[in-house]
Amino acid sequence: MPRFDYPCPDCRATNSLHDADCDFEGTPWPDVEKAYTDIVARLSAGPVAEADLYDAVDGEWGALHRSALERLKRDERVTENNDVLRLRTAAEFREQVAEPTREPMRTLYTRGSVPGCHDNAVFAMIAWYEMVGLSWSETRENVIEWLEDSGAWARGGFEEPSPAALVDSKRHVYEAGYGWKEKAEAAKRVIDRHRG
Ligand SMILES: [Zn+2]
Numbered sequence: 001m002p003r004f005d006y007p008c009p010d011c012r013a014t015n016s017l018h019d020a021d022c023d024f025e026g027t028p029w030p031d032v033e034k035a036y037t038d039i040v041a042r043l044s045a046g047p048v049a050e051a052d053l054y055d056a057v058d059g060e061w062g063a064l065h066r067s068a069l070e071r072l073k074r075d076e077r078v079t080e081n082n083d084v085l086r087l088r089t090a091a092e093f094r095e096q097v098a099e100p101t102r103e104p105m106r107t108l109y110t111r112g113s114v115p116g117c118h119d120n121a122v123f124a125m126i127a128w129y130e131m132v133g134l135s136w137s138e139t140r141e142n143v144i145e146w147l148e149d150s151g152a153w154a155r156g157g158f159e160e161p162s163p164a165a166l167v168d169s170k171r172h173v174y175e176a177g178y179g180w181k182e183k184a185e186a187a188k189r190v191i192d193r194h195r196g
Helices: 029-044 050-056 063-074 090-097 105-111 118-131 136-149 163-169 171-176 181-195
Strands: 078-081 084-087
Touching: 029 050, 029 063, 029 084, 050 084, 063 078, 105 118, 105 181, 118 136, 118 163, 118 171, 118 181, 136 163, 136 171, 163 171
Parallel strands: none
Antiparallel strands: 078 084
16 A cells, blocks of 8 residues: 555544545545645745735645645644744754643653553554654654653563563564554553642
8 A cells, every 4th residue: 555755634544544534535645745844845945824824825825735734833833922823844854853842742741651551552652753763763762762762771670681672572663654642642541640
């Protein structure tokens, strides 16, 4: 099955298997990719007011463009300041995404995993870094650091002898490009309960 560079703006699928309730099920991929590339091409030239971006795209600014822009904002690829949009540089993006700022990832990142959700939490961290475009070695480094710094490793409950061994045993999660959201939400529920 072909994989696409840009995720579906609604459900984040990168192949033709959309979520059941996705708005763009059946939308031709060239149309999806064109919406993204119209936006990214204009933003690559420099920051632009959101209203001016609508005029800069080829053809009509429609639902697909609107959703693609929302997706780029949610995925932290594009920043917004006083209605001016800017594309993050690759370096800036990598730095930014190393510290997830939105829920449920924020809780996982800041509180760390607790016994009872280790599998889901580690899965979610790896899948999330894969989604935001980190290489495997960057992902591995970030997740190991997170296991140590968040106190998750010290809480115990792991079968592997070290954080590195644990992360290496989950490489298939990165390779498969699984979604992070459900696992992250499940882990957050356990972490929230643990906090009492
Ligand atoms: Zn979709």
